[in-house]
Amino acid sequence: MQVYLDNAATTPIDPEVIEVMLATMQNDFGNPSSIHSHGRQVKTIVEKARKTIANLLHASPSEIFFTSGGTEADNMAIVRSIQDLGITHAITSPIEHHAVLHTLEEQQKQGKINLDLLRLDEKGSIDLTHLEELLAQNPRTFVSIMHANNEIGNITDLHKVSAICQKYNAVLHSDTVQTMGHYPHNLSELKINFITGAGHKFHGPKGVGFLYINGDTKIKPLIYGGAQERNMRGGTENVYGIAGIAKALEIAYRDMEAHHNYIQGLKTYMIDELKKAIPDVQFNGDINPSNSLYTVLNVSLPCTDMSDMLLFNLDISGISASGGSACSSGSAIGSHVLQGLKSDPDRPSVRFSFSKLNTKEEIDHVVTKLKEICESTF
Numbered sequence: 001m002q003v004y005l006d007n008a009a010t011t012p013i014d015p016e017v018i019e020v021m022l023a024t025m026q027n028d029f030g031n032p033s034s035i036h037s038h039g040r041q042v043k044t045i046v047e048k049a050r051k052t053i054a055n056l057l058h059a060s061p062s063e064i065f066f067t068s069g070g071t072e073a074d075n076m077a078i079v080r081s082i083q084d085l086g087i088t089h090a091i092t093s094p095i096e097h098h099a100v101l102h103t104l105e106e107q108q109k110q111g112k113i114n115l116d117l118l119r120l121d122e123k124g125s126i127d128l129t130h131l132e133e134l135l136a137q138n139p140r141t142f143v144s145i146m147h148a149n150n151e152i153g154n155i156t157d158l159h160k161v162s163a164i165c166q167k168y169n170a171v172l173h174s175d176t177v178q179t180m181g182h183y184p185h186n187l188s189e190l191k192i193n194f195i196t197g198a199g200h201k202f203h204g205p206k207g208v209g210f211l212y213i214n215g216d217t218k219i220k221p222l223i224y225g226g227a228q229e230r231n232m233r234g235g236t237e238n239v240y241g242i243a244g245i246a247k248a249l250e251i252a253y254r255d256m257e258a259h260h261n262y263i264q265g266l267k268t269y270m271i272d273e274l275k276k277a278i279p280d281v282q283f284n285g286d287i288n289p290s291n292s293l294y295t296v297l298n299v300s301l302p303c304t305d306m307s308d309m310l311l312f313n314l315d316i317s318g319i320s321a322s323g324g325s326a327c328s329s330g331s332a333i334g335s336h337v338l339q340g341l342k343s344d345p346d347r348p349s350v351r352f353s354f355s356k357l358n359t360k361e362e363i364d365h366v367v368t369k370l371k372e373i374c375e376s377t378f
């Protein structure tokens with residue numbers, strides 16, 4: 001049995017998305033910047049996709065900018081805010097994705113900002129009183145706090161973060177890559193300068209994403225070139241990807257509630273079955289459904305000789321999951337997120353992440369294999 005439980009890394013493309021992309025590839029090859037009919041036809045596809053995404057997010061189409069994915073969108077928001085909005089101080093959390101953390105660290109290295117990292121509690125939740133303390137001491141700060149963590153699944157309440165940032169006139173960016181298409185984002189109700197999305201995290205294509213830039217936030221491009229994306233991102237558009245990401249987000253919103261309930265059911269089932277099979281199992285992060293991404297479960301296991309090689313053993317059993325941290329004796333480099341959480345280095349961790357395509361039978365198979373791995377000793 002082959003089981004794919006690494007959907008926070010990437011998801012399979014939905015057949016309905018493939019259909020739209022194929023039709024675009026077959027029929028619409030023009031360059032959207034060309035003024036003739038072939039170009040105009042394709043320009044219409046790009047603009048229709050932008051409108052679809054904007055409508056779903058309750059934003060204006062003029063606030064959506066297509067990018068090559070989540071990393072570029074995060075980079076654009078961070079680098080250009082620092083450059084263009086008079087930012088000299090930034091605040092983020094130690095458990096951000098590297099697309100945010102490394103970008104901010106580089107800006108600090110170049111002497112452009114001072115960077116503060118927020119305190120976390122033992123479950124990895126961000127201490128918002130620390131955010132307020134730091135903002136009170138520093139005017140005109142750039143704040144970047146992810147909506148949900150890709151390794152442990154913890155969700156941060158963006159409305160609370162936004163209220164604090166507004167009080168201190170801070171610029172707010174949130175990496176929403178893991179919640180886009182899984183939770184509704186209503187930008188008419190949330191005051192935020194930037195959020196990001198990546199198609200491949202919600203059954204769309206890889207290599208395409210977008211940055212929402214609030215209409216009142218004026219930054220320059222990260223990538224210079226032609227006049228594409230209303231002069232905000234040079235380069236011929238990834239037309240097939242753009243058609244695909246819009247379709248994927250449309251499907252995600254259409255089926256969101258049903259998928260949320262179904263996938264949360266799988267996650268809860270896996271938690272319960274793991275507790276029965278491996279009494280000493282623990283979970284990294286907050287697993288309370290109201291604070292935790294329903295697609296992610298980070299499992300911490302009692303260390304045995306073999307669990308050191310946990311991911312390898314899962315892989316040879318046909319199970320694809322993703323690394324948390326290896327045992328302290330192992331060779332894998334530990335995760336910065338689990339280190340930020342101060343999780344027990346003597347227990348190996350593995351991240352399972354679910355999609356609408358997973359089944360209880362697959363969970364049963366994985367739990368059985370994990371039990372075998374944990375009980376085996378050499």
Ligand SMILES: Cc1ncc(COP(=O)(O)O)c(C=O)c1O
Nearest residue numbers: 069070071097099150177178198
């Ligand atoms: C939270 C988060 N941010 C950013 C990214 C990067 O997105 P992309 O792979 O589209 O560049 C990812 C992907 O792993 C992610 O999980």
